[in-house]
Amino acid sequence: MNKADVLIIGAGPTGLFCAHQLGLIGLNCEIVDNLDKAGGQCIELYPDKPIYDIPAVPECTGEELTSNLLKQIKPFNVKFHLNERVEELKKVDNRWNVKTSGNQEFDVASIVIAGGVGSFEPRKFPLKECEKFENNSLFYSIKDKSIFKDKNISIFGGGDSALDWAIELSKTSKVNLIHRRDGFSGAEASVQKVKELSEQGKINLFTKCQIDGVKGQNKVEAVKIKHDEGEIKEFKTDYVLGFFGLIMQLGPILDWGLNIDKKTIEVNTENFETNIKGIFAIGDICSYPGKLKLILSGFHEGALAARGCFKYAKPDEKLRFEFTTTSKAAQERLGVKK
Numbered sequence: 223m224n225k226a227d228v229l230i231i232g233a234g235p236t237g238l239f240c241a242h243q244l245g246l247i248g249l250n251c252e253i254v255d256n257l258d259k260a261g262g263q264c265i266e267l268y269p270d271k272p273i274y275d276i277p278a279v280p281e282c283t284g285e286e287l288t289s290n291l292l293k294q295i296k297p298f299n300v301k302f303h304l305n306e307r308v309e310e311l312k313k314v315d316n317r318w319n320v321k322t323s324g325n326q327e328f329d330v331a332s333i334v335i336a337g338g339v340g341s342f343e344p345r346k347f348p349l350k351e352c353e354k355f356e357n358n359s360l361f362y363s364i365k366d367k368s369i370f371k372d373k374n375i376s377i378f379g380g381g382d383s384a385l386d387w388a389i390e391l392s393k394t395s396k397v398n399l400i401h402r403r404d405g406f407s408g409a410e411a412s413v414q415k416v417k418e419l420s421e422q423g424k425i426n427l428f429t430k431c432q433i434d435g436v437k438g439q440n441k442v443e444a445v446k447i448k449h450d451e452g453e454i455k456e457f458k459t460d461y462v463l464g465f466f467g468l469i470m471q472l473g474p475i476l477d478w479g480l481n482i483d484k485k486t487i488e489v490n491t492e493n494f495e496t497n498i499k500g501i502f503a504i505g506d507i508c509s510y511p512g513k514l515k516l517i518l519s520g521f522h523e524g525a526l527a528a529r530g531c532f533k534y535a536k537p538d539e540k541l542r543f544e545f546t547t548t549s550k551a552a553q554e555r556l557g558v559k560k
């Protein structure tokens with residue numbers, strides 16, 4: 223059981239800055255995110271794109287912003303729980319008990335939901351029979367490419383991930399690339415490279431084809447594909463990879479009894495608390511009159527929510543307003559006190 227003052231759901235820019243604000247006022251927190259890395263939309267959707275409206279930072283990419291936010295919270299030793307989706311919520315006495323998809327459990331005084339547009343999840347194959355092979359020989363993302371060495375891999379999809387992995391894995395494995403259209407949506411240079419590799423016989427390319435079946439006992443042994451004109455082909459394969467992009471899901475948070483309006487959580491603007499005491503919502507996921515879905519708004523919301531969490535973590539103490547320039551306590555927490 224992980225015990226902390228606050229659990230932050232979502233390691234996007236808003237959740238990360240809120241962790242900083244909690245640390246400054248002497249509260250500890252842990253962060254859960256469904257992705258395998260911190261940064262939310264900035265890292266998942268536009269890591270290389272420049273952002274021009276972060277206060278006092280004329281220009282930085284999504285990746286730079288994320289790494290600076292992580293650097294800023296380093297003094298607080300925040301514990302991250304990545305690849306975990308928050309599932310269940312229970313009130314136990316005056317605290318909250320939260321469970322994740324990976325059976326992690328948290329006992330916290332309050333919760334800050336910084337879930338953005340929801341947890342990013344891969345779009346999956348439409349066939350039910352694919353489920354039983356998931357994460358053993360059928361994957362929607364790659365964590366360790368070495369398992370594919372010298373194997374027979376069938377990659378489905380026509381975007382950048384499908385093309386990049388087809389190119390990469392063709393160096394060490396036998397690759398079939400299957401796409402339901404004739405044209406690809408990935409970068410032109412990658413499309414050209416795939417065509418070259420196909421001409422050289424290093425990638426078996428099947429277009430206008432879709433998955434029609436997967437066979438195997440415990441692991442995938444063969445895959446069936448169907449051409450638009452009805453022809454069915456079956457071939458042996460050790461692994462199936464599907465790259466069809468991401469969808470955003472609010473998931474079980476929707477069932478927590480929060481006031482939800484168009485997939486956002488209603489909050490008050492005094493401390494960004496929701497209709498449930500002790501549960502706060504900040505960033506893209508919260509709604510209130512005049513809400514701007516910008517990173518700078520999320521920073522402000524995180525600062526106020528952190529202060530709102532204080533009374534739940536330390537009910538007998540009074541929180542004093544202080545500046546970092548002059549607060550000895552804040553400087554001590556930051557490890558900068560001279």
Ligand SMILES: Cc1cc2nc3c(=O)[nH]c(=O)nc-3n(C[C@H](O)[C@H](O)[C@H](O)COP(=O)(O)OP(=O)(O)OC[C@H]3O[C@@H](n4cnc5c(N)ncnc54)[C@H](O)[C@@H]3O)c2cc1C
Nearest residue numbers: 232234235236255256262263308337338340341505506517
């Ligand atoms: C292409 C693009 C360009 C943009 N450019 C700008 C810009 O120039 N300036 C600007 O201010 N804003 C910009 N934005 C908007 C900005 O990225 C968002 O406002 C910001 O990312 C919101 O931050 P957040 O922390 O609230 O949510 P997110 O960044 O969405 O992060 C939320 C995190 O919560 C996780 N999560 C959600 N639900 C769960 C769950 N149940 N369990 C575990 N984890 C969960 C998600 O995996 C995600 O990592 C842009 C957005 C896009 C898509």
